[in-house]
Amino acid sequence: MSNVAIDLTGVTKLFGNKLVVDGLSFTVASGECFGLLGPNGAGKSTIARMLLGMTRPDAGDITVLGLPVPARSRLARKGIGVVPQFDNLDLEFTVRENLLVFGRYFGMRTREINAVIPRLLEFARLESKADSRVGLLSGGMKRRLTLARALINDPQLLVMDEPTTGLDPHARHLIWERLRFLLASGKTIILTTHFMEEAERLCDRLCVLERGRKIAEGSPHALIDEYIGCNVIEIFGGNPQELISLIRPYVQRIEVSGETLFCYAPDPEDVRIQLRGRAGLRILERPPSLEDVFLRLTGREMEK
């Protein structure tokens, strides 16, 4: 196998006359975790569907696992595991039956499937739920089952559309831990997300999308260094306009989001001195994160 898992060149997609993906190019290397980051409607799911050959680009070329898509997408899908944005498990089946039925779609024999089910249940921490009906599982368990189901064909590549949206923090951390395990075992992952923290923790590289266009690409650290490069001070609880005029000379840039000021200051001490003695202010200094990059790039905050 070549060491390129996914390659997009100049991919464009229109729905009617609405441009949803606009001349997008990127490459994902084998073994890499690549993130597609963007607000609602940025085109993340559409890109995921194009990788699977479920919707056809209007222009551009897509190669997945060395095969042209959509022309050879059926063959490519044999080596792909999919976690869709919305769970589509069979609710009337048990956990085990869901895996059995799905394995058959890949042409596996019942005996073969039964041989891998214990490993998958263990991976998804669902051993005790093997014979429970899926309709009765919690959201986190369903998501883990979807992940286990995506692994039934032992895929090289995982395409995951918002794997942790709608989960509580505990369930989310469990999924992240499982995904890191998969990456350590050599799988390639492309995931879409709204969560900066998710992208920062998991992705080797990511691509920030806005209305179908790539507005930045790189490793989380490189992006943070490139676009922010200094500590961030969050100020909450004062009159934003008044505070801005006070500290403007001492900061590189100020971003207002709701009632919070985000100040990007090479020397945070200068800002602190200006604010000293003011009552009712909450000040937090922290290292920059991807969220700051996103704010800077898109000028608006993503859902949290």
Add this chain to the structure above:
Amino acid sequence: MGERLAAALPANAWNWIAVWRRNHLAWKKVAFASMLGTLADPMIYLFGLGTGLGLLVGRIEGASYIAFLAAGMVATSAMTASTFETIYAVFGRMRDQGTWEAILHTQLTLGDIVLGELTWAATKAFLAGTTIAIVAAALGYAAWTSVLYVLPVIALTGFAFASLAMLVIALAPSYHYFIFYQTLVITPMLFLSGAVFPVGQLPGVFQQIAAFSPLANSIDLIRPVMLGRLGDNVGLHIGALCMFAVLPFFLSAGLFHRRLMR
């Protein structure tokens, strides 16, 4: 164009079996209720109309009315079983439950899915029609050997109606549209195709229209055999049913591709 065709057609001759087995597994959990649901209607027709009307009608085409009706009900039960499986259960799996979407993430094509669903609906039709035929034979309204001969026709009838219903669900935006198919196509077909009374009594135009319906073709194959006679135009009727099974299948697969893979 070629690759679109490849996505809409079955990838091979066996992929569909996985879809059939999925449906079979789901059905096994509710088999009793499901069988009761599919068989209640034709049984009520058979015994209600058969015994009630039978007294008034006397003999038809040289047989008792209930024996005449039994043959009609074998075909009708196959028609309704595969029609209802398709317009309700398959539509749900295609649009609301995400079952098809999940399958399309695997190595199956849309054509594999449609073929699997079709074969499953035909299986249910086969089960329903066969049960009615066995009941009729057990009660002495048909010879046991005749049941063997009508089995393939029952299966073919199931395929034809599943295929037609597949076309309907490929086009229907929501469940509300199925009532049109039911009241404007299925129910009139029941009365125009000779299931409950001989079509000879209808005005000529109706007779000619009805002769083309898949139900009429099915009944014309099943009834003579069950009443111990030789049928006419057997090849023609089989050909017509095959056409109803095959053409809508390809057409619906194409329409599903347009609907789901935009």
